[in-house]
Amino acid sequence: MTIHSLNLESIATFFCDKKTPAEAARQASVDTSAELGEIRFRSGLQFEQALEDIEGFSHLWLIYSFHLHPHQWKPKVLPPRGSEKKVGVFATRSPYRPNSLGLSCVKLVERKGLILRVQSFDLLDQTPILDIKPYLSYSDSFPDASMGWLQGIQEQKLTIQLSTLAETQLQFLEDLGLREFRNVILQQLSFDPLNSQKKRVHQLNSSQAVLSYKTWRVFFKPSLHEQLIQIQEIRSGYNAKELADLQDPYQDRALHLQFLAKFNGPLLVADDEGAK
Numbered sequence: 001m002t003i004h005s006l007n008l009e010s011i012a013t014f015f016c017d018k019k020t021p022a023e024a025a026r027q028a029s030v031d032t033s034a035e036l037g038e039i040r041f042r043s044g045l046q047f048e049q050a051l052e053d054i055e056g057f058s059h060l061w062l063i064y065s066f067h068l069h070p071h072q073w074k075p076k077v078l079p080p081r082g083s084e085k086k087v088g089v090f091a092t093r094s095p096y097r098p099n100s101l102g103l104s105c106v107k108l109v110e111r112k113g114l115i116l117r118v119q120s121f122d123l124l125d126q127t128p129i130l131d132i133k134p135y136l137s138y139s140d141s142f143p144d145a146s147m148g149w150l151q152g153i154q155e156q157k158l159t160i161q162l163s164t165l166a167e168t169q170l171q172f173l174e175d176l177g178l179r180e181f182r183n184v185i186l187q188q189l190s191f192d193p194l195n196s197q198k199k200r201v202h203q204l205n206s207s208q209a210v211l212s213y214k215t216w217r218v219f220f221k222p223s224l225h226e227q228l229i230q231i232q233e234i235r236s237g238y239n240a241k242e243l244a245d246l247q248d249p250y251q252d253r254a255l256h257l258q259f260l261a262k263f264n265g266p267l268l269v270a271d272d273e274g275a276k
Helices: 164-175 181-189 253-263
Strands: 012-015 037-041 059-065 101-112 115-119 127-134 159-162 201-205 208-213 216-223 228-236
Touching (some): 181 228, 228 253
Antiparallel strands (some): 059 127, 201 208
16 A cells, blocks of 8 residues: 655644633534634735635634644544543544544634634634635535434533632633633533543532642532532632742742732642642
């Protein structure tokens, strides 16, 4: 069998506020944020002409590179939803592929010159875009398509409620630059919120669990029978010893000190996991 090598160059770069996989939706169609992303095309390559007439389409297919993923593929992977056992990577949309290529269908909002603004996406900031094609409902939609190992799996999107304290804390952190935090909470807890195999979540008891994001901890009450997640409060993930460390390895010590001064929240005990 002949092996063909293909050298691809990006035609554009994707820009958004989502920097890490925890912030992104697991699929573009279930993106819970209203965030806009921008596809900025390279200049001087006649892409202005290539983009003509694209405004008439409501959705676009994006072909891109998983630029943050180490190029080490896995024949079987644990999918982010549905299955508790590993399945073949070609039966999933996992990034752990022989060729690190992604495919997403996004909503086109507008075009301005060499920039396309899109919504409902699962890409991260600085993703290289390799190609764009219009979504065509007559040829791209198959309502009777079988779902393989996903057949019969019905996941309900849970309602997220924030307490007054949690909303105040979240707004405080957003005002100080942690703008992605709210979206992370929504993405991580709207579906399968207690899955510790796939998320940094720990159930403390039957009525409380904690989600870890970077150096922050989100305490919540899961009421799955009511399809409800109640966010109780946000706490610093630092313990006293870590806060006293002037080396500041995560470059956020000052933010945690401001947060604690404002809300006088409890610190993790010294033998807890801390901010790691």
